[in-house]
Amino acid sequence: MAGKTQLYRKRIINHLYFSRMLSCAEVSEKIEKSLSLTTKILNELVEDGYVIETGHAPSSGGRRPQMYSLKPDIMxxxxxxxxxxxxxxxxxxxxxxxxxxxxxxxxxxxxxxxxxxxxxxxxxxxxxxxxxxxxxxxxxxxxxxxxxxxxxxxxxxxxxxxxxxxxxxxxxxxxxxxxxxxDSSLIALAELKFGAARNKKNVMVINVGWGIGLGMILNNALFRGDDGFAGEFSHIPLFQNGKLCSCGKSGCLETEAALTAVIEKALEGLASGRTSVLKKSALEVSSPEDAGDAIIAAAAKGDRFAVELLSEAGYNIGRGIAILIHLLNPGLVVLSGRGSSSGKILQAPIQQALNEHCIPRLAANTEIIISDLGHEAxxxxxxxxxxxxxxxxxxxxxxxxxxx
CATH class of the missing domain: 3.30.420.40 (ATPase, nucleotide binding domain)
Incomplete structure (x- = not known):
């Protein structure tokens, strides 16, 4: 029994980590053990300093249950x-x-x-x-x-x-x-457990960054595919542009919508005389991270050229999302990861692309939102x-x- 008790303790710790706070009845349901056994193990975890009592749940009639959380510094x-x-x-x-x-x-x-x-x-x-x-x-x-x-x-x-x-x-x-x-699978895991996808059934989490990653949540669980490679959204061949992608193929979504593509287009535009607060010489010597941040910051301040660059990327991402909606009919699409800080600028062109490329009935109940977790995801x-x-x-x- 001692070995089983240790297993139940680990399971309780795991559930409290992901749920943040649970009542004894909720823990009992999650570990599928009796209320009396769950109460005994929870009391032991409290005595051992692993778990703390965090007050009572809001009243819904009757006695309010005691709530439990993990002590933050146990590990x-x-x-x-x-x-x-x-x-x-x-x-x-x-x-x-x-x-x-x-x-x-x-x-x-x-x-x-x-x-x-x-x-x-x-x-x-x-x-x-x-x-x-x-x-x-x-x-x-x-x-x-x-x-x-x-x-x-x-x-x-x-x-x-x-x-x-x-x-x-x-x-x-x-x-x-x-x-x-x-990375995109784990960003989706963060959204599923702690973010916008929590308690949602079918969600596409778009990782906007140097590629356009995808984490798929299907039937409330992260979907990784047979070999764990599911979600290579960045490499959907959408364009006949002849641009070589990092995967070795050409015409992938990444070649028109990733932050690397946005930086490349920014340099081309500035070289051709586009007016902007962005400076070609500064972008050329910047690291990719700094160059990407500079374009996002310029767009946030209303720089027309920077807004155009991100809007074009958003529209192309929207074309890809239209395919996902036709295939999987998700209720929610979450823009997360590094580029989600430009989410408000991306939302409108993404929606425009959906309006143009999606069957209205399929896209009618799909919501596009920006992650609250952002780059922290x-x-x-x-x-x-x-x-x-x-x-x-x-x-x-x-x-x-x-x-x-």
Missing amino acids: YTVSVAMDQFVTRLVVMDMQNQHIGKIESIELNLASNPGALDIITDKINEVIDKSGTPKNKIAGIGISMPGFIDAKEGINYSFPGNRQGTITAFIENRTGIPVFIDN QLIGSAALVMEKYEKGITRKNKIQEAA
Whole structure:
């Protein structure tokens, strides 16, 4: 029974992390155990300092139930959010609050064969700076672009590693379980568990960034496909433009709608004499991150050229979303990720594209909204990945420590 009790404790911790706050009856329902057993285990978790009583639920008639939450500092996750050019890292507690500041490093994955060494060193540095004991870290969650086999810990796109899997490489140098998954899938996980997609049935989460990623939530669950590669929205061949995509094909949605395409069009427009607060010389020497931020900031201030650039990208994204609506009929489309800060500018042209390319009956009840999580979604998704694998992570952590 002791082993089963430990399992139930882990399940309760997991449910409290994702639900934030639950009553004893709600916990009992989620772990599918009797109310008396659930009460006993919850009381033990309170006594052991894992769980705290957080007042009573609002009255709906009758006695108000006691609510329970996780104590924020019982353990931590290391959240690593990677895109093609920038990697962000931070330690998070059980309320997804940052321990210390977010660390950011410029790291071009496609052209840096030593990326794994850099990432691993930075992870250890961030942990040391946070002052968090490694024995209190449940795991390291890494979201990254590319074709990822999350089960095996392999990214078939990048970064390269000749010393085994990504997860094994980092685990061996940190002593902490590591989990990886596709960035857009984990952004969708964050929206499903903590954001706009919570309690929604069918949702398309669009990751607007250097590509146009997609996380699909179908029947209240994240859909990854047979091999975990579902959602390569960026590579739908929509255009006959002859532009080479990062995937090696041409005419993909990414070539007209990603932030890299927006930057390229900005430079072409400025070279041809377009009037703007943006300066060609400044964009040319800027990192992709700074150039993208500059265009979004200029559009937010009303710069006509910048607004046109983002509106054109939004319209093209809308063409892609029209295909998703015809195939999957989602009730909600969420604009999330790095580019969601320009969401209000993107919304109108996306809707215009839907008006032009969707059968009205199919699109009538699909809502387009901007994520409240924004660029934070990827960090939250990386942390959520660790807790999604919490039970497995504990076992792996023991094995890693024994091997050391």
